[in-house]
Amino acid sequence: MRTLLLWLARSTWFRDRIPRLPFARRAVRRFMPGEDMEAALDAAARFRSEQIGVLFTRLGENVTRDEDADATLGHYVALLDACAARGLRAELSVKLTQLGLDLDEDRTFERVARLADRSARNAGVLWMDMEGSAYTDRTISLYERLVGAGHANLGVCLQAYLRRTAVDVQRLLPLRPAIRLVKGAYDEPPSIAFRTKRAVDANYAALAMAMLEACAAGQQVRIALGTHDVELVEQLAGHATALGLARDAFEVNMLYGIRLDQQRRLAREGYVVRDLLAYGPAWYAWYMRRLAERPVNVVFALRQVLP
Numbered sequence: 001m002r003t004l005l006l007w008l009a010r011s012t013w014f015r016d017r018i019p020r021l022p023f024a025r026r027a028v029r030r031f032m033p034g035e036d037m038e039a040a041l042d043a044a045a046r047f048r049s050e051q052i053g054v055l056f057t058r059l060g061e062n063v064t065r066d067e068d069a070d071a072t073l074g075h076y077v078a079l080l081d082a083c084a085a086r087g088l089r090a091e092l093s094v095k096l097t098q099l100g101l102d103l104d105e106d107r108t109f110e111r112v113a114r115l116a117d118r119s120a121r122n123a124g125v126l127w128m129d130m131e132g133s134a135y136t137d138r139t140i141s142l143y144e145r146l147v148g149a150g151h152a153n154l155g156v157c158l159q160a161y162l163r164r165t166a167v168d169v170q171r172l173l174p175l176r177p178a179i180r181l182v183k184g185a186y187d188e189p190p191s192i193a194f195r196t197k198r199a200v201d202a203n204y205a206a207l208a209m210a211m212l213e214a215c216a217a218g219q220q221v222r223i224a225l226g227t228h229d230v231e232l233v234e235q236l237a238g239h240a241t242a243l244g245l246a247r248d249a250f251e252v253n254m255l256y257g258i259r260l261d262q263q264r265r266l267a268r269e270g271y272v273v274r275d276l277l278a279y280g281p282a283w284y285a286w287y288m289r290r291l292a293e294r295p296v297n298v299v300f301a302l303r304q305v306l307p
């Protein structure tokens with residue numbers, strides 16, 4: 001089922017048709033507050049009263065025209081302006097292929113640099129999502145280039161299902177990085193990725209521990225645990241305490257609509273929690289990946305067929 005859903009996520013034929021179906025539009029609302037910026041900003045305001053921070057991402061990937069990459073940049077600048085006007089301290093998480101990585105690396109560099117500078121004015125980190133493995137090297141290289149050029153307020157996502165990630169963590173640690181560790185959402189072959197949940201979870205724990213130990217040894221690293229796996233988070237919180245680290249030595253990031261009760265509980269217990277709010281009309285591939293993570297969600301989606 002996971003493989004089928006991830007295949008559907010890549011299919012342009014289905015991408016052009018499924019979003020037009022009313023039941024699909026109803027089902028996706030479980031994972032996103034709406035398609036426009038206002039809906040996302042309103043949702044963020046509701047989280048503020050619960051001490052839950054937010055990250056925004058405007059859905060879309062693999063743009064094929066420079067104008068679309070520029071439009072993404074323009075949209076994000078307007079969003080940061082709107083956050084400043086509303087007194088919201090939100091951060092952004094962006095996909096490099098939505099900012100033109102398939103077209104031209106230097107122009108992508110410029111766009112990310114502009115967004116990082118604009119994010120710094122709102123005192124925020126600009127996070128770079130990690131896409132499929134065809135982009136891992138380029139994403140990490142671009143991150144290194146940008147930090148080297150003085151854009152210190154940048155964060156990057158790393159995926160625990162990739163066998164290479166332990167090396168990538170060690171490679172990035174000297175840069176005083178911000179790293180969001182996730183399990184990984186794409187369909188990767190066994191030659192480069194762990195394929196069982198047990199192996200991915202074990203690697204996730206080992207990678208997070210390595211970062212916590214670096215932190216305890218005085219290394220500057222902002223650690224974001226991007227997972228809904230609360231048991232894993234609690235296990236890592238125990239390790240952090242044993243290392244003498246405070247509760248805010250790491251943060252927990254979850255997606256909008258998933259385990260909100262746990263997001264609230266962790267925030268009440270004093271953990272730094274951020275909810276990633278995805279919005280926008282281009283939700284198809286992203287939504288299919290959410291279904292693939294928990295195929296029982298398909299049942300929920302199909303229930304929307306009923307009036």
Ligand SMILES: Cc1cc2nc3c(=O)[nH]c(=O)nc-3n(C[C@H](O)[C@H](O)[C@H](O)COP(=O)(O)OP(=O)(O)OC[C@H]3O[C@@H](n4cnc5c(N)ncnc54)[C@H](O)[C@@H]3O)c2cc1C
Binds near residue numbers: 130157159186
């Ligand atoms: C903030 C954030 C940013 C992310 N950014 C990226 C990125 O840049 N690149 C990338 O490849 N992946 C990204 N992901 C997705 C990630 O790789 C996983 O695919 C996703 O988080 C599911 O794995 P899990 O860690 O929640 O653990 P799992 O072991 O899959 O799930 C743990 C528990 O969480 C709940 N759960 C998990 N997923 C769902 C769901 N879809 N619906 C309902 N319940 C669910 C279930 O109760 C499940 O038992 C991101 C995830 C988060 C939270």
